[in-house]
Amino acid sequence: MRPGDTAAKAAWMGNPQGGVSAPAAVILPNPATRFRRTADRLDALAAGHPMGEWLAFLSQLSLAQHAAAGSFAPAGANAADIAKADGAGLPPLAADGYPRAPVWRQGLEILLDHVARRSALPDRAAAVIASLRDRAAPEALADDFLRGAVAPEDAGRAMFIAAALQVYFTHLAGGLDVAQVPLLPERGLCPCCGSPPVAGMVTASGSTPGVRYLSCSLCSTAWNHVRAVCITCGRSGRLSLKSIEGTNGAAKAETCDDCHTYAKMFYLGQDPDLDPYADDLASLGLDLMVAAAGWSRHAPNPLLLAR
Ligand SMILES: [Zn+2]
Ligand SMILES: [Zn+2]
Secondary structure, eight states: OTTSSSSSTTHHHTTTTTTOOHHHEOOOOOTTTHHHHHHHHHHHHTOOOHHHHHHHHHHHHHEEEEEHHHSOOOOOTTTGSOOOOOSSSSSOSSTTOOOOTTTHHHHHHHHHHHHHSSOOHHHHHHHHHHHSSSSHHHHHHHHHHHHHOOOGGHHHHHHHHHHHHHHHHHHHHHHHHHGOOOOSSSSSSSSTTTTEEEEEOOOOOOTTTTTTTEEETTTEEEEETTTTTOOOTOOOOTTEOOTTTSSSSSSSEEEEETTTEEEEETTTTTTTTTOOOHHHHHHHHHHHHHHHHEESSEEEEEGGOOO
């Protein structure tokens, strides 16, 4: 089952004709729609937003990711190329140490071309893009990024590297067979690539209402995670939900006083057009509010390392 095969929302909302049924444990991404959907949502959110200009730039970046994703062979055709993790219990695309094929840099080039062509770039961004045209730099930066060890001076370049790796790993995940992707014992990590999620979404209606899915920050896979359990430490005794007063409550921070982290959750019942990737970026105000009160985010958004 892949979101976007028929309608983008079908996988989240369930089949309206069907009864309530067991939720799918894992929903693989559709690389043909994933980035376009985020671009459209960012575009819609940018209008009238205090950070509208920045969101519009990120919408352009998502469109560039969409173009890069379209340059790869259709998902599934390359399934034979997907390296299988040897160790039992490792996810199939274990991100740290995955043998990247050179094609990921082709995606990076397309992405850089699109951003350079479509955006009025400040000089600093133009210099960042120029420095990524070099052959060696992207591989070293990609290794750093996938190990969670980006140096502060590389944060600007890391945004483009992260964006290109999202395209590549989403392409790989889209080619997997969902039957071969069991949930990990560490339920807070992606069953395809082992990365943390960007945020969670709670479904509203359909055959599996009120179910929580976490959305992978790297490969765009969504996986089921029981609600009211901290996605970081697995405890449930000291969780609470916080939202910004005066909003519709579609974006909430789930804070945990056992491990002092929080993760953002989005509620489709409050807003059926939500996209976890776009809405995470557009709800930075909620991060600032919760961080000021002392909780640390469970994991960064890969496009925001430069913050
Ligand atoms: Zn993943
Ligand atoms: Zn916790």
